[in-house]
Amino acid sequence: MTTTTTATTAKAPAPGETVLDARGVTMRFGxxxxxxxxxxxxxxxxxxxxxxxxxxxxxxxxxCLTGLYIPTxxxxxxxxxxxxxxxFKVTxxxxxxxxxxxRLFSNMTVLENVLVGRHTRTKEGLWSALLRGPGFHKAEAASRARALELLEFVGxxxxxxHLARNLPYGEQRKLEIARALxxxxxxxxxxxxxxxxxxxxxxATEELVFAIRDMGIAILVIEHDMRFIMNLCDRVAVLVQGQKLVEGDGQTVQRDERVIAAYLGEPFEGEPGEAEAAEVAAAEAAAEEAAAEEEAAAPAVAATGTAADASDDDTDADADASDADASDGTAAGTGPDAAPSADTDGDGDTDRTTAPTTAAEASGASGTGKENDS
Structure with missing residues (x-):
């Protein structure tokens, strides 16, 4: 690492030393x-x-850890x-x-973005920046050298x-890490x-995080990629609804039923989908029963329809015979036992109940009967 004249850097912690200790952190918003x-x-x-x-x-x-929020x-x-x-004091x-x-400065170069991260480690103040004396230039050169080292480190x-906005997404992530370092x-x-x-x-990010750890820097990482987390971390803590649910090594956390329930929801009692399968079976049985009832009722309906059709045919035949008798001059229905009868051919008109007395009337009656049948 290049020796610089910048202000003292954060002292490297001793092995096993507790770097972060958060105790009872609570944050309320109303x-x-x-x-x-x-x-x-x-x-x-x-x-x-x-x-x-x-x-x-x-x-x-x-x-809460970085001073953006003040814990309640x-x-x-x-x-x-x-x-x-x-x-800025936490940094x-x-x-x-x-x-x-x-959160990069998109219109600044890659190098300038990293130099922004150096401001907490430089001792040059406002007057030094305005006067731009030898000390200022020396500090600037040291910061630039360190920034280039970090860019080399992250590739x-x-x-x-290059402007930061022109970098691919993955390289923008690397640049943000370099600025933090x-x-x-x-x-x-x-x-x-x-x-x-x-x-x-x-x-590549996983390898970079391991390299940072090898520099003696402790790391706390939030991630949704479970494979990445389990391969990377020595310990894993699980937050659910703002509370720490469990903490331990990767295998312990993965096997914890509370963690599984938090991510996947509470499991069904018994076989998954058993209730849904029962509902489907009941619906299918009801449909089959309804179909069977319809099939059983179908022959009775068919038989009723056949009898009705036969009755209509007989009625039409009787009406045709009566019209034929009338056209021959026979006095249909004039006997002592004859009784008036209504037209049953479905045309809605009442047929004549007395026989015509002349051939002309017989002919007219016959014509009237034919018109009613049409």
Whole structure:
């Protein structure tokens, strides 16, 4: 590492030393409690994962650790000292972070973005910047050299003069990590560093995080990629509805029934889908029963229809015979036993009940009967 004349950097913690100690951290927004009494420690050279469903309070907890939020209750200690409630003072103390949504200076170059992260480690003040004396130029050269080292470390040295907005997504993530490292932190907080990355970029980020850990920097990481978390972390803490549900190594957390229920929902009692299968079977049985009833009723309906058709045929035949008799001059229905009868051919008119007395009337009656049948 290049020796610089910049201000003293964050002292590297001793192996096994507790770097972060969060005690009873609670954050309320009005009547909403986003984080409730969370305890968490991170030791030097350790990678700790923080997981949980969406809305569990992970990023809110990060904001409490870095001074963006002042916890409603509890305290956050870094190397035994309570952190001040100012984000720039937290950075100066030795905690740096990245964000879930990339926050780069898009119109600045890659190198300039990293130099921004160096401001907490330079001792040159306002007058030095205005006068631009030898001390200022020396500090600027040292910061530039350190920034180029970090760009080499993350693999972006060849793009130092490119605008940050022109970098691919994965490289923008790397640049944000380089800017955080420029403040020489003892603890690095990574908020979903692999979000939106493809498998190759995720693997490269995993290797980068291991390399940062090898530098002696403790790491606390939020991530939804379970494979990434389980491969990376020494310990994993699970937040659910703002509370720490369980903490332990990856295998312990993965097998915990409470964690499975939090991510997948409460399991069914008995076989999954048993209730749904029973409902489907009942519906199918009811449909089959209704079909059988319809099939049994069909012959009776058919028989009734046949009898009705036969009756109509007989009635029409009788009407035709009566009309034929009338056309021959026979006095149909004039006997002593004859009785008036209504037309049953369905035309709605009442047929004649007395015989015509002349051939002309017989002919007219016959014509009338034919018109009624048509």
């Amino acid at each position: 009547g909403l409690t986003a984080v409730r009494s969370v305890d968490l420690t991170v030791k030097s050279g350790e990678i700790v994962g923080l997981i949980g469903p969406n809305g569990a309070g992970k990023t809110t907890f990060f904001n 209750e509890g305290e956050v200690r870094y190397k035994g000292k309570v952190l001040p409630p100012k984000s 100066a103390a030795g905690i740096a972070r990245t964000f879930q949504n990339i 972006l040295a060849a793009k130092a003069d 420029a403040s020489e932190p003892g603890l690095l907080l990574l908020d979903e560093p692999t979000a939106g990355m493809n498998p190759q970029e995720t693997r």
